[in-house]
Amino acid sequence: MKQSILIPTDFSDNAWSALLYTLNLYKNEVCTFYLLHAWSVKSTTRTYITTNYIDTLKADAEKQLFDLKNQADAIDQMSKHTFEIIFSTEKLHDAVDTAVKAHDIDLVFMGTKGSSKSKEILFGSNTITLIKKLKLCPMVIIPDGYAFVPPKQMAFATDYSRFFGNELQPLKDFSKLYDSKIKVVHICKDKTLTDAQNYNLSMLQANLGDYPHSFNWIKDVTNKTEAINTFIKDEAINILTLINYEHSFIENLINEPVIKNVVSYPTIPLLVIPAIG
The missing domain is CATH 3.40.50.620 (HUPs)
Incomplete structure (x- = not known):
């Protein structure tokens, strides 16, 4: 197409x-x-x-x-x-x-x-x-000066607080284009989820069912940006996907544009998807 x-x-x-x-x-x-x-x-x-x-x-x-x-x-x-x-x-x-x-x-x-x-x-x-x-x-x-690497490993950061349907299509399109694995990552204090989060997790599992994917947990830390970047490095992620809605991770990120720790500087492309509705 x-x-x-x-x-x-x-x-x-x-x-x-x-x-x-x-x-x-x-x-x-x-x-x-x-x-x-x-x-x-x-x-x-x-x-x-x-x-x-x-x-x-x-x-x-x-x-x-x-x-x-x-x-x-x-x-x-x-x-x-x-x-x-x-x-x-x-x-x-x-x-x-x-x-x-x-x-x-x-x-x-x-x-x-x-x-x-x-x-x-x-x-x-x-x-x-x-x-x-x-x-x-x-x-x-x-990122500045980033040399192309086929996006075989993609991360999608979510807190399971929302249900995502058609918003995920760009992520799935990339996965189909390069047979990429989608690694869903959730930052939390423990693996306990609310009923609403469990529902959204199950819907996400169903939505990604036809694509290679996995679910990953990162222990909650003060600097979530640093935690994400560590995950990117450890898992050899090529594209990080974020859905932009009110109080989302990407919104918090852009509200503090001056990064004091060099580890927080973006090293891979970011796919930013606007929330629907």
Whole structure:
């Protein structure tokens, strides 16, 4: 089935890494890749520069986007792949929403930090905004400089507090694409679950029944991010999946973007799925 993939770019090295990862991930699939650049000039800056100069900046950005498409075409020899460009003057999250609706986008792929160089920043401001606001489709966040590894081992972090149905489809699609094993991971003080959690666990077991999967428990610790990263390392996880809903793990994570412990820095791609309803 043909995939429509949106890749926002700010022409940074991180954005280029995200593009390369995406091309490798879908190298054997029929895909249209939409390269999106959201261009704007800060209102405070407009006061000090001329309209002609603004037009020049805009034209330069449009040329960069066109050149990026040509560069992607040159390195990607897959006949199943086509590239389109989208130049927008909307804010990034609005531009992404517009593109998702207009082109029936299946997934959004982007880098963690864009042009930010700080290794203490988990996610850049654009990425955080998209995680919070993107409700129409899943997104995959690629760490800076991450080299493609086939996602044979995938983790799905959950506390079993909610029932997930169609939200899990992107996770299952990846599993089908690479015959990946889905490792469900739950952080808890002990293995005792409430009746509601047991019900959600049983429904999850049924939902994943046709896919290779396992259920894993991690003892509750103060730093859940560190616990997840330890699990990722020990289990050789290639993609971590999180469903974004109110008070979810990913919401707590992005509300504290300055990471003091280097172990908390993301080392693998994150598949962030918006909750339905």
